[in-house]
Amino acid sequence: MTEPSTTNPTALAVEMRRVTKQFPGVLANDCINLQVAYGEIHAIIGENGAGKSTLMSVLSGLLKADEGEVLLKGHPVRGRPHLVSRRGLGMVYQHFMLVPNFTVAENVILGNEPGDRVHLDLRAAEEAVRRLGQDYGLNLDPAARIEDLSVGEQQRVEILKVLYRGSDVIVLDEPTQVLTLQEKNELFETLRCLVRDGRTIIFITHHLEEVMALSDRVTVLRRGRVVASLAIQDTDIATLAQLMVGREIGPGEKRTGDVTGDVVLEVSDLTAVSERGLQALDGVSFGVRGGEILGLAGVEGNGQRELVETLTGLRIPSGGEIRIGDQSTHGWSPRQFLEAGVAVIPENRRVRGVVEPFTIAENLVLGRHWKRPFSKGWVLDLGAMEAEAKSLISDFGIVPPDPEILVRTLSGGNQQRVVVARELAKKPVVLIAAHPTRGLDIAGRQFAHSCLLRERSLGAAILLVSSDLEEILDLGDRIAVIFEGRITGILPREEASEGKLGLLMVGARR
Ligand SMILES: Nc1ncnc2c1ncn2[C@@H]1O[C@H](COP(=O)(O)OP(=O)(O)OP(=O)(O)O)[C@@H](O)[C@H]1O
Ligand SMILES: [Mg+2]
Missing domain, CATH: 3.40.50.300 (P-loop containing nucleotide triphosphate hydrolases)
Known part of the structure; x- marks a missing residue:
């Protein structure tokens, strides 16, 4: 499925040169240079909103950079996610994209994008799932339904999907967030096996001990810029924390x-x-x-x-x-x-937590909007709403600090801040x-x-x-x-x- 590529041994698995991506009012990626060698586990870290997910979307072709160049295994990447994926890039997003009432094997086949010749050969897929599972410690019953699996097992399915398509450069965006300690150790073991077999891994995390335990190199982003790219043996947790936030915590x-x-x-x-x-x-x-x-x-x-x-x-x-x-x-x-x-910070912020097409201000008063001071009879008091939003935005450090921005465009961590701020403001x-x-x-x-x-x-x-x-x-x-x-x-x-x-x-x- 992956196009045969004549890999030049001196080239890098991923190279990004001066990549810049501007959103209205936010310079998400500012002249970013990133070099990831073959067979490396490369961590990307940075505060909420630093530009990590944006950079990975540029790499995958989902977003088009305003400026700069992206090379995957020496080949220029230009838009079109399915072409990038055919060159061997596999993305494991933080929110899974599985069909709950389908089996593991069915989901693995579905992972193949339209336009590919779809081999609906379930037997072969089941066999492949079994084999990949044995090779990389991703043990799963190919006939099990997704809805019966734990979150950790579902994540293994996502990884199987990219392996099945022959991806050899694999990006994982905050993969450990939903895992227990044991599941996390199993995931790390799998990732180590994958690089031993010549694959390249890029992973995003907020946990610095994971960076130290797993990666060979780490690139630190701060407000859209690369502030450091270091070999793991040349750094430590305190240094990385300092680089990320620019002050001591x-x-x-x-x-x-x-x-x-x-x-x-x-x-x-x-x-x-x-x-x-x-x-x-x-x-x-x-x-x-x-x-x-x-x-x-x-x-x-x-x-x-x-x-x-x-x-x-x-x-x-x-x-x-x-x-x-x-x-x-x-x-x-x-x-x-x-x-x-009773206030609730729900587990799935994308389903129950925020209303993505609403503004930050609207999300922040949700659940209190029918009460004073936000409602006067039948009308909303927009002034009161904005004042409350501004104060919560500053207390909770929501970025960008603009009440009128749509929550859909916020980074993952900033959406979570909106939910936490709103629920605590209820004085539960x-x-x-x-x-x-x-x-x-x-x-x-x-x-x-x-x-x-x-x-x-x-x-x-x-x-x-x-x-x-x-x-x-x-x-x-x-x-x-x-x-x-x-x-x-x-x-x-x-x-x-x-x-x-x-x-x-x-x-x-x-
Ligand atoms: N579609 C979009 N429209 C407008 N702004 C966006 C969009 N996507 C991201 N941004 C902005 O770009 C910046 C970087 O966002 P990004 O999602 O890359 O951050 P991140 O480093 O992944 O953060 P987190 O750790 O919270 O997931 C943020 O300020 C965000 O608000
Ligand atoms: Mg992100």
Whole structure:
């Protein structure tokens, strides 16, 4: 499928020369030079909005650079993603592009773009999936349906897709965000195998320890420019952090002080059924007190999404009860949850978090727009909206700082900032925070953590759903673990460790 290319051994796998890409009001890529050698694992890092995803879209042909040159294995790249892909470039985007009710093998075949001769030979695909799986530790049942796979397994399918098409330069945009520690280690092992076999990897991450553990070289972007490109043995985490943000970052804030509030959110014997009729929640019980953060750890796909939905009125429980303060929420609509003071940072910001075709200002007051000061009778008070938006934009460091910009054009991390800012501005009584720092850079993560701790000190009852154990251990007063829709243990912070939580996460009862 990949065109035979006479690769010149002295050429680079990827070379970008003076690439410039301007969006209205934003110089996303400013005269960028990037050199990636064959067989290298090359990390690209930078703060939210630094221009990483834009640069990769230019490489893949999805975006056309205003100026500059892009060479893939010595050949000039000009637009047309399918031509670039035929030259051997494979992209694994952060949001997966799989068809949920198709099998692994079917999705792998579908990965071939229109215009290719489509071989609908399922047997051959299944065989290839098996073989690639064995060669690179990407073990998957070719006949399994995507909807039955964990997020980590779905990511393996995305990688299989690019391997099946013969890609030998593979780009992964924030691939580790949704993975647990173990899945992350497996992914790294796979990537190492791939380069050993002569492939080249470019990956984007906000986690510097991943850069140090995995890559050979790292290129640092700041505000659209390359500020450094270094061999990994010549640098360290502190230097990279400094290069990225241009100043030193202190350690993050941690939880202090005891919890004394009353139980505000109480869940008893809650059950819920998934879209596919499976038992998603099976007798879940816990309480969260005012001024407390209850961390909920677990491998993604063990009922967390359904739990968050029932706690916000988006899914009707099949049994059990949710109480907020002294009220039963039986039969409540999402609006009633909202009015009772329940705020939610949802796990999937692209589906439930932001309204992409709306402006930043509109997104920031969503859910409060019918109330004073934003609404006067039937009309919106645009002045009040803009003032509120400007203050949240500055508090949360949303870039670009313009209330009238459409959220669709924001970088991933800046969209996440919009959601976090909006929900915290509601001054919630109960805050359900699902993966609140996913996609945020180091400073953004620290800022979000200090916001959660501030809400805690103001007396909010907070449920922090996260697969990031470090985050849960830093912030949680107590830590619950969910596995297959059941709570397998609730530990006070003092008794919790990554090891203990890890065991509970795979189903070992306390
Ligand atoms: N289609 C677009 N229209 C207008 N501006 C855009 C568009 N796409 C990106 N931008 C802007 O370009 C800049 C770089 O965005 P990009 O998505 O490349 O950042 P990033 O480094 O990937 O950030 P993150 O870590 O948050 O994903 C941002 O300021 C963003 O707002
Ligand atoms: Mg990005």
